[in-house]
Ligand code: ADP
């Protein structure tokens with residue numbers, strides 16, 4: 001069911017409370033080291049302002065204060081940066097709910113207000129109905145735009161939606177369009193690239209998408225459980241011994257359904273992950289004591305060749321230990337390749353995969369890089385996300 005967005009509701013003279021994701025990284029001096037999440041929230045905030053809303057009340061969590069007030073996790077640096085980017089005064093409040101907060105909102109000369117870190121209240125993550133009701137009482141309309149929190153039923157995501165007309169913002173709409181619609185009815189051929197640390201993390205995605213894909217390309221740590229299942233020697237590479245059977249079953253199912261599973265045919269290997277010294281490329285079997293840290297050049301070629309005619313590509317999980325530059329080559333080469341495909345829809349999910357694409361500066365060349373780590377994975381697993389389900393249907 002399609003969800004209503006801020007385009008579908010009258011915002012004029014309304015107090016609008018927006019759940020954003022301002023969970024930005026801060027350094028020791030409490031300086032914001034990456035303001036992407038604030039910048040990405042601007043179009044929704046600006047639209048609500050342009051539609052003559054009376055007040056825009058923003059709320060977010062930051063870090064893990066565990067239900068207590070933690071001075072270093074106040075949203076003050078966020079308010080300051082938001083004010084610069086929005087070019088509009090932002091009033092930062094020091095609390096989330098109270099009679100004082102309500103009167104500060106009603107009496108402020110500023111149109112944009114930012115509540116304090118929601119997770120200073122244990123009620124937030126407990127989805128406490130009283131707390132949700134108090135948040136709701138601050139406004140007339142609820143806008144949900146924090147996709148990264150959509151898989152958690154918290155007071156500021158799912159709870160509040162029970163008490164106010166609730167719609168999605170533009171960021172969430174984009175996530176629903178690309179992770180939802182594009183993968184539900186993908187243009188074919190549809191290729192799924194999977195990697196990352198663990199098979200167990202990705203089994204749900206395989207199960208949900210197996211019937212829709214034309215091929216699954218598997219790299220990263222999870223590839224070695226599959227290669228083990230095929231009888232290869234994998235040395236000391238990442239293995240989930242209790243998932244070898246599951247890997248065999250997936251290979252069987254795919255074969256029956258004539259879905260290609262493409263596994264690496266060569267590997268970049270090392271004896272110690274923390275150094276980039278003493279690297280080798282091997283084909284097929286991996287010698288004892290050696291660890292595969294990236295897919296090899298033949299595999300990169302094979303992956304590119306498999307992807308060249310794709311119309312939809314979904315990717316979750318890096319193909320090697322890409323946080324170490326020397327082991328990022330496979331992920332980067334394949335990423336560059338799909339970014340330059342002319343008419344493929346390219347959708348990236350997963351926190352580490354998204355971070356890699358941003359590091360490779362491919363933001364503008366890929367169709368969609370999801371802002372939600374765990375949420376994007378659950379969406380690709382076909383799960384109903386509570387933060388989306390609770391919004392008004394179109
Ligand atoms: P995402 O966050 O995009 O869903 P994951 O969290 O599943 O991705 O996987 C990222 C992790 O996978 C990284 O920490 C990376 O080091 C690890 N990884 C990738 N390739 C390998 C490998 N060959 N061996 C061990 N770990 C790997």
Ligand code: MG
Pocket residue numbers: 350351352373
């Ligand atoms: Mg991860």
